[in-house]
Amino acid sequence: MKSRVLVITSGKGGVGKTTTTANLGTALAMMGKKVVLIDTDIGLRNLDVVMGLENRIVFDIVDALNGHCKLKQALIKDKRFDGLYLLPAAQTKEKTAITPHQMKNLTGQLRDDFDFIIVDCPAGIEQGFRNAIAGADDAVVVATPEVSSVRDADRIIGLLEASGLENCRLIVNRLRSKMVKRGDMMDIGDIIDILSIELLGVVPEDESIVVSTNRGEPAVLEKSSTAGGAYRRIARRIMGEEVPMYSGDEPENIVDKFKKILKLAK
Amino acid sequence: MALLDILSRFFSKDSTSSKDIARERLRFVLVHDRASVSPEFINSLKEDLIKVIKEYMDIDEEGLIVELENEENSIALVANIPVTGFRRAANG
Ligand SMILES: Nc1ncnc2c1ncn2[C@@H]1O[C@H](COP(=O)(O)OP(=O)(O)OP(=O)(O)O)[C@@H](O)[C@H]1O
């Protein structure tokens, strides 16, 4: 299988890039793929805690790029899956500590050993963004159903296209189907219509994301997590499978409901 | 839709749902973003306009003005194109 470099980006901060990176990476590893996650948010390292790997960090991406250690030494092996690795961001350095040219070399090197290289992009459109997209084949744009987020997504899509990254797909995160139903949140059709971009998936607003982030266990590991299920389906789409879209109004089936009640009672 | 929502919508004076407002505001702001992000956009539109119009009439290319104008709820493409002469062939 030819390896793919995927950048997860958004423009606007806090819309779910890191959550998406952790969950898609873990879901692809669950499917037996070799995956490395790269945190390029220099100075605001987060992917390590979302993955629950913060205690294992010795070296970071800047150390590896500046030759303070070998690339292999900076890669942290996941606790759960053999084929899953994390290259953490540096916490104390500047965004300008790495260059797009270095990033391109780095992802190029990793292609030899991994099926998927997933790059978690920082918010904004400055150097951190340019670093993150430098070596990417595909882009996944994350947006929430809000005016400011969709607006920033539009800007990012323009910048991605201008830099030759034409293969962009959209994940709509934190969709609240109840609000959509009562007409107080833009629906998927509205957003796709406005951005004219291919939809990769829809992730509902879900408390299990918070719980799983607390634990450092991505939600895809939790069978009963609705958001986790959405991310598992997106991972299958990335693998080229045709998987029906979450429409936002999936009725909760009786079994799930029952399980939830039992869980609460525990 | 919950009964309460229906009632509150019924009694509130603005019946447009907030998602429709969001969508229209987004459309509006994006037309601007997209046009202003690339100054080449208006220029290349200008060049194409000149090319097409020149087939039908003579125009003053220097005096040609093409702009996006804001109105209350809409955006208009306004072009002011001084005509200096018509081609005879265009009428035939
Ligand atoms: N589907 C969801 N349901 C509930 N909470 C969510 C969901 N997705 C993300 N969150 C929460 O939103 C917050 C921001 O998410 P995350 O850190 O992934 O965003 P980000 O885009 O990486 O932010 P930044 O731009 O700061 O890097 C987190 O607290 C996360 O738990």
Ligand SMILES: [Mg+2]
């Ligand atoms: Mg992040």
